[in-house]
Amino acid sequence: MSDPLVVSLADPRAAEPALTGGKAATLARLRTADFPVPDGFVVTTAAYRAHADAAGASDRLAALERGEERAASALRDRLAGTPLPERVLGSIRDRLDDGAYAVRSSATAEDLAEASFAGQHDTELGVDAADVPDAVARCLGSLFTDRAVAYRERNGVPHRGVAMAVVVQRMVEPDTSGILFTADPVTGRRDVAVVDAGPGRGERQVSGRETADTARIDRETGEVLDYRVGSGRAARVLDDDTLRTLADLGDRIEAELGGPQDVEWAIRDGDVSVLQSRPVTSLFPVPDPRPADDALHVYYSFGHRQGMTAAMPPLSLGFWRDLTNELGRQYGLPGRLGAVAGGRLYLDLTPYVARPWLADRIVSNLRIIDEPTAAALADLLAERGGDLPDPATGPRAWLRAAGSAGRFARTLVAFVAGFPGALAARNPEDAPDDLLARYEEEVAESVAAVRSHDSARQRVRAARDAVFESVDWLLEPFYGRFLAGVAAGWALRRLVPERADDVAELAGGFEGDVTARMGLALGDVADAARDHPAVADALRDGATLDDLSGVPGGDAFRAAFADFLDEYGFRGPGEIDPSRPRYRDDPSLLLGVVAARLDAGERGAHRDRFAARQADAAAARDRLEAAAHPLLRPVVRRLCRLYRHYVGLREHPKFALSKLLAEFRTQVLAAGDELVSRGVLADREDAWLLTLSELDAALADGATPGDLPARRRDHERFAATDAPRVVTSDGEVPTARVEPTEDASDLTGTGVSPGVVEGVVRVVTDPRNADLRPGEVLVAPYTDPGWTPLFLNAGALVTEVGGRLTHGSLVAREYGIPAVVAVDGATRRLRTGDRVRVDGANGVVERIE
Template identity: 45%
Template sequence: MTSDQQFALTLDDADATDLALTGGKGSALARLVGAGLPVPGGVVVTTAATSALFDVAGDDFEAALDRLDAVDPADTTALADAAETVRAVIRAADLPPATVRTVDEALAGLAADTDDADTTFAVRSSATAEDLPEASFAGQHETYLHVPRDAVVGRVRDCAASLFTDRAVAYRARNGVSNRDVAMAVVVQPTVDADAAGVLFTADPVTGNRRVATVDATFGLGEALVAGETTPDSARVDRDSGAVLDYEVGEKAVVTRARSTAADAAAPAGTGGTETVPLSSDRRGERVLSDQQLRTLVDLGERAEALFDTPQDVEWALVDGTFLLLQSRPVASLFPVPTPEPTDDRLHVYVSVGHMQAFPEAMPPLVRDVWLRYVEAEAPAFGMESFWTTPAVEAGERVYFDLTPVLRLKTAREDLPDSFANINEPAAEGLRDLLARRGDEFAARPTLATVPALARMGWTVGSLSAAVVPRTLASVARTLVSPPDPADVEAWFVTYGRLEADRVRGMETPEARARAAFASLDIPEILTELYPRIAPLFVAFALGGWLKRRFPDEAEDVNAVGRGFPEELVTRINLGLGDLADVARDHPAVADALRSRATLDDLESTDGGDAFLAALDAYLDEFGHRATGEIDVSRPRWCEDPSGLLGAVRANLAGNESGAHRDRLHRLERQAEAAARRLESRADIGPLGPLRRRVVRHVVRIYRGTVLVREYPKQGVAHLFAAWHDVLADAGESLARAGRLDDPDDVWFLRREELLAALDGDADGGSDDGDAAELRPRIEARRRTFERFRTVDAPPLLTSEGEAPRPPVDSDLPAGTLVGTGVSVGVVEGVARVVRDPRVATVQPGEVLVAPSTDPGWTPLFLNAAALVSEVGGPVSHGALVAREYGLPAVVSVRGATHSIRTGQRVRVDGARGTVEVLDDGVAGDGRSAAPGRDSDSDERADPDRDAETTPA
């Protein structure tokens, strides 16, 4: 094949499937043609041709590209100016004669195939970085429809220039793609007038269900649908049975059609050779597709999905009763299906382990392996190995727990959603919705073969209950009489955590220590010891619920009696930070240094620095084993990296007076006392009033004496998390010194067996197993995958079909109102501060903290916050507890809050109604959060960035 011929390839050419040569769109169409799917004939003007055009532009092109590369992507004005310069340079250049000749010959062949002298063409961009699973680049490059033959070469040049549209350059910057790592091909196909056109998703883009296909369809060409100018018909089809689950006839007020003559098709850029006109009223209520046509279309989509091995977003046209596929690309927004898949061919449902711990974020592979091992240990602990073959799965760099065996029990199907509601309301509502629709699919199907396994499970659970329940009930009874000493409760959990941590750290070799981090805990022993110790929390939650039911109109007083505890752990964490700020205030040089973001080394030579550092050391002795997102054991503990703590101290210096934090605690204590008296007074009514007063007084006393220990278990187990972090980080250091890893942090991107094999090889003096060169490509690939999913919002609940069950959205809410779960009453208006990483952010006094989650590592940011908005959580999640303790209005489980709200916007948080209203556009406070991100759960069927290219047939 000569170089001239490489400038243009027909879609049935074997080389046309080469992504580097024909781009994402072109290579996908060529693969569809090769698989025998119905695709209009066409040619691809290759990347070799457009590269030749860039070569013609020469030094001017290189200079313009250098200028573009030097622009800060956050400076949108400069970025647009630089991108326009690149486009202008390309448009001023002429395609080389060899390229023009090759394209003309290809067009002549296409025109001959159509046997129409007036044939017009669809000319569509096909970049090498588009239509990929990790980045679709939909709508970022240009498409021209109904282009006359003599104008095609010019449109090819325009498509080449569109490699540098403002939106494409910005999109590449957001997705980490270099402007120099992409190239552009151009797909050219004869235009055919479509009777109908639309979009097929082989998986439901709203729910994620891989067994439901969705179709949008409209009469005529697809431009009006893509541009959002018409409401199409919408249908959902069960892929397994072929049944049409629902079909909604859209209004279809307008229809797009080709202009009547070739002369009209040469209209100025932007008109596209088409026109959009009103659809006759008698056709607006007609169905575009019959049930049989839907099944035919879905079958074609399934063939495309099988070809590409991933769900497809297919653009199609219907011409004279025959479907033509115009484009096929991955559905980029889908959250992955859990792996491994079930082996029993039944529907399974999984809950995110991270969401249950107020940590919805992605975790690197080695951390996931830690939690997979611990979750997997639960099946044998309860004698459920036969039913719980895969207790934990992975999806989107998260760990999910299989609820299915539990849901085999009818009582669990009835009660589990209510239990979840206290931790994660969206998970609870999603589970209710799923069980309402498909609850029968989870029912047990016992057979004679399962009797021995059921008996074994019953014996194990019964034996465990016999050991746990009596001691727990006895502890509850004692607590109802008199609450335990908080110091004793904390001491037990801290001692337990330290002993387990010492066991892990005490192993002799790096391999043994790493193995200890993955060793299963003795769950029966833990439950036997743990449940009696946490009985005060059972009592606290029960009595708190009783007070809410007894005084339904006194929510603020009920909340007030549950806060104001100097012994409470979160209070102590924040009091300590306030005390550190006061030490700095006592030494102005230290305060100035902290405001200037001085390092700890800088403070050593600062006047008064020794006093501040001594106070910091004392603080870290008590809390240094904690961390932000501490269940992700790859993250440094506060004792390693106290920068987040110093940021909280710095914010405290800016916004509070000396001693203000302790004054606030005393105020909360007084409010609690006053609230308790008011509740007693309200109970003292009627003949039994004195008795009810005494009962309420006792309940409040026990409640206050038990609710304050709620964070003590985490204080203890965090010692174990810190030990896991230390030994696995040390393993990374050891392997890096031995040359088995390029960087110690690479250890977090190994899987457990790889780590142990590498450590074993190190102990043996070296082997080929676990060599750095062998591990490097795996680590790099896993890092890329991790970064891809790090910013994706994971669903709290996920089925084996990929569906993410979610509560329905209230369509009657005012515009700009977000809904979640109100967990701390009160109404606050303030300026939003969107924070994704509390280690590098601060909250100024009076700002509303908007966060993806709030585990104990977020506690320092509550010092200045006026209210809390969180994407995950429930009434007993950490953020809710802290908000109530501090008297902050709080709404949690607000889906997409960090995407929908920008730093600087004014918001109104209503903790009673569970709503967050965005009041204005605001002024972005920093570059990281100035622009809202795209919610990964958004409905892709209304994607404004989709190419207007559904009419090339």
Template identity: 40%
Template sequence: MNGTSLVRTFADLDRTCLDEAGGKAANLGELVRAGLPVPPGFVVTTAAYREVAATAGLEPTLAALAETPVTDTERLAKLACEARERLLSSAIPDATAEAILAGYRELGNDVPVAVRSSATAEDLPSASFAGQQDTYLNIVGADALLDAVRRCWASLWTDRAVAYRATNDVDHDLVALAVVVQLMVDAEVAGVLFTADPVTGRRRQAVIDASPGLGEAVVSGAVNPDHFVVDTATGEILERRLGDKRLAIRSLPGGGTEHVAVEANEACLTDDQIRALARLGDETEHHFQAPQDTEWAIDATGKLWLTQARPVTTLFPLPDPLPSTAKDDVRVYFCGSVAQGLTRPLTPSGLAAFRLVGTSIAELAGIVVADRLAGPPAIVVAGQRLFFDFTPILRNEDARSIVPRIFDVMEARSAVIARTLADDPRYAAEQGSGWRLRRRLFRVARRLRAPGTLLAAVIDPRTGHRHAARLTTLMARRTAVPPNASPRERLEHVERILGETMLPTGARVMPAAGAGFLLLGLVAKLLGKKLASGDLEAVLRSLPRNVTTEMDLELWQLAQRIRSEPAAATLFTRKTPVELAALFGDGALPAIAQDGLAEFLRTYGHRAVAEIDLGMPRWSDDPTHLLGVLANYLRLDDEALAPDRLFARGAVEAEAAVARLVAKAGLAKPVVRFALRRVRALAGLREYPKYLIVLALAAARRELAMIGRDLVAAERLAVPDDVFFLDLAEVRSALGGRDHRALVVERREAYAAELRRRRIPRMMLSDGTDLEALGTAATEGDLVGTSASSGTVTGIARVVLDPVGAHLEPGEILVAPSTDPGWTPLFLTAGGLVMEMGGANSHGAVVAREYGIPAVVGVPDATSRISSGQQIRVDGASGIVTISS
């Protein structure tokens, strides 16, 4: 083993050196190459770690870790301890030690250095792994340096690092650790800078936490730091909040550090220093072409140093494509995926389908779309989710008042945001815009024959029901394709289904369902203040003609038939859903279950979990979920909770609600009675448009699956389902001869990463701001701190003063004085976090954001004002904690 492979200077490194130098060192090399002020140093490469690890006998531990589930934190911790002990007891080879010390001598004679872990799974674009391995500050002398390097190697196997890797599905066997040795900056003031707001997501907004002494006080959450927010473009300091900064961590002359009590009533940074930091952060972001989380220090001479930089991994991606509008025209985007109850990402084929459906909607309204497959400009993608440009709605005289009312029913949280935005002068209504909207809506209504359908359904609801049945037949006919069609003909047919057939056909049933809700609105107008809370909602219970409810009840009846045969029922209680699905595929379930499920799938096999995504398997493709539902139904012993009993009870309660409202109506009784009868008869059709749309999506999926098989035979895809990780233009190019196997591998990895994302903004701005993360005002009695990780959670508090031996039940809210990386395993089950100390960029805040749990930090006396067992509400956006009980 030669010395050059064991030690390399920062100047020798760049972002391609991840496997050799780890994320932290590779990023430092990039900063040096960019000419940014980085303290000199070198890296002990992963080759040195692997040399020592090879002699440590880690193989049995690694094998055991591979078989341990992420939820078994106790066993993970035990195995981590085994790995640490093996590494700490292994000697550093002489050649390795000499290479390290030679690099140290290049920095000076026994100079103080910072020794930092740099793992290959660290400071990555998808996961920062912040604080999961150890750092040792102000190390002086050869023996102390070698000891710190050995301890860094062992810290690859801390409890927190092992738990974090398991949570993020990182293979323990593949990670290795390099060690950064960097000249120590004896900082007068230090801290953390994010080049984008990590809580709200807003880009081009520098967020700085600063405190006297070494930056470890800020990173560890040991102090409440000074907090500054700067507009990067203008240099304007937007926010200035001073912390108490009661202690500083300072270097000792002979090595090591000490905690010193301080009194700092003034800001520890001048305005010039704040702006200089913002500029330095901007340079760093520009070099990496992505927002950065940096650590910095200012020495006694006033020189500013960058000591670390890593990607900000928790930011939700910006919409793509961003509109080419004026610089100050910040757009508003609404997440259509979340509105459909879908937080998971959409497959590329699912996104492609929505783009073509968007084209279909635009053309119905008379809008010309330049590229039909790309969809109208109002459709964008962010984080593999579907977003719509909401700005034109806000600027429309009529839509800005109508749409929030619709949101009140389907997406109440978005309704609150939309009404707030209506008061923003940037989104003032444009004169004459209401007429343009009414003209387009009239055009759509006329083409869908909506007025006639609505009137006919009000006169005789059976007309609406027959209309829905005819549309089902029509959809089946229009989505059929000849069995001898070529792959190109099948693709053309898919494009016709999505771009011409699906929405116009599915939407034609909407007026009949809409008639029921218009009449419900009429009743609300007529009764006015006579209505009690929940009156109208009660009318909508157990609606007849609801295709989704009918489906659920049919599945329940199948479960009852299975229950009637003890052998079949026993099989369902003893086998897992996966095993039951395998038996069904082989035709080996008991006849009553085999035939019953096959019959159910003939009617409902086109449906699925996340069914609006064309790329998701249908139940006819994989009935595992249904078999799990059947097994759960068979475990239901309380007859009062049976779905058919609950439905019947709901129908009786709805009729009683109708009678109550009619009795309140006075002279309007005949009108109210007629309206509510029509509501009950028609409102159940509200599920029918989606039913028809999903029917069309299943037909399109079926054709794409056949194309996928052809592309596998042609060696352009690896497996047939890979076709769903291409858009329609890419499928066409594959049919033309292009090999997309490498592209699909990349897409699947990106999709798997997005599946782990926990927080999806309902509405966001084009600068990345999550509008729901802006928070609300505090009320009297609330505990107020610093917003650290957006989101809201209500749960039981668990006050923990020491993480050793502590346990949190899933969903409990961790209340702590402060947290460092040793607390990380508790985050796995925590529903939220409240800390007495720390800033928005302290370790606890960073990990809370990565785990997607709401967090408020810097809450004075939180551990004494909150007691374990109390119910509390944590609003991570506003920094407010409310004690409920």
């Protein structure tokens, strides 16, 4: 049976989005559920296709897909200007009476959870019955407005995959109309409804000639939190009772449709009509699982703390959630630590920030590593601290607290047990190689144990367990030494306060830093290319490793590159996410960096720059000694040695952990290969879309996983979303107030590596596709060890995420690169080719005309 050309809103088929489009399908669903939706009918997508065929739209659609100029307007004009087919006209006229109608477009790619298409297609109000067919044709043509075409292209929606329907309803000529948001679209709070309202149809508000009245309502209590009267009016257009009626209506619509809604409404003679409802797509998801106590909880982004803010697929996300929860239990931390939102892991800070004395310490510590988070958290606590759950009291609570404190104390004692020995060590210079050797031995044993298992299922389990069990042997030999280094720095700043700035210089050019070693080794690879002009020319032209076979000197260069990959190929951008490729999987980033280095300086320039940093560190040590009291100079000399050789160990645990994560990646992909061979998966990479338990079940008995295409779409949608640093259990995303500079065009952040550099901006969101030229200012959302090769070419660094002790800041100081981090929206506010001045001491990025 062919699809109908026109259906009533009361017809069950009207609730099918493929037939009636997103807007009409939602209205039909609400009308069936007895919501006050005006009566009407839908000109279906079958009618659209008949009309498009009659208008000869196919050739114009092909031109649009080819990107031809003015193809969209030609297609739109052809659809709007061609009379509707007689059978469509007849079906419409049979349903019309005298009076006015509202004619609204309803595309199939509309009112979706991931893309609302709000305002992209046409609506015509107060249309006389005789003019409805022409209005329908214009709405059909609005599928190809310039704004709708651009919106589809931006959201990856193919033009040929969409169709248009049109909903025609009796016109409600309102006394008052407006929009109801069932969640606050500005703060994200799900417990607050927001109403915008104006007199009549609200045309003056829509056109921007007047502002609407705006009210915020507490959804739980019905209290009107605030009401702002719009311009052009002396009095409110809505009273409190009407606001509560609208909020209650929104509650019921949200419950029916399953998520926060943007509801268009109209009121005439006291009766409310629902004209449209669509998802609010701008809200960041609330963390899951929800708190069991129904109180306000505060969550901190694990990705921002780790310097990797990209979304992770389900398997990686579940892996880290389980690991953080296990660590929380092991170390006596109260409650469930990990929660998931928007493809990211969040850590529940509530048990700590609910105690004012502890909250102050947490905010203070966050200021050192992530100033924007500290500021946002401080503002949130000042405004809503009273909504946090009261710390548990009573005998049971005290017993639980004592048990947690005992487990935490045992762990802390184990970690700091090496502190006295580290302070007294005869040769702290040996610490980097000693610690690395211990890690290499532990990693080798763990990897061998993983690979000893017979089945892919067992190897995946063993690889996961190897990471979970690594924390103790990673931290116990490290923590005492690192703490001794921090203590040495603290002591130096107090013994020689007038030279406190020199303390940070002490760690520069530290040959024991595993990340610095990687950068130097890659510089050596570039020198290997310099030794063979034919190789250098090929790399400048974008040659791959395979392309170098047969090029004079190609084998020698490939051997040097292979040696680098043997040592560092397990690393890569975003490496805390096991699903992300490592250098050995995709060496293109490294080859690009090598090619760029060929035009930057002479052979060995990277080693010379490193030696200069070592000289700066030695000079800083000499200044500290000279400034100290003569009796304290031996102490200062000793503290300088401790600080230099222990603080630089910071990257060692992550270096070793990354090897285990790479092994886990290897085993998951091998399991993916097995499931492909058994017909369970279509692609090995689909394994990352499963949970660990689903992967285990699929390997055990071939169990069919869930809806993988839907999971892939969700992951792609989350990947395009900016994750907040802090989010609450009711959805609020607090943002810190930023103090403006004198020049409003300047960007401000946290200065983490001193120096001033002028240069051309290169915005890089994916380092695998970077083309950073020597001296350019690297502007990135974040950096982690996998980005380190780019630092060889960067003249300065600007990131959206980070603090004084995050990876990018440490490496920038190591390389002597001015750096400003925590610059909100840097990758959007700056563009490749802009010229800027980066002041790494004062945290300012100045645009230069």
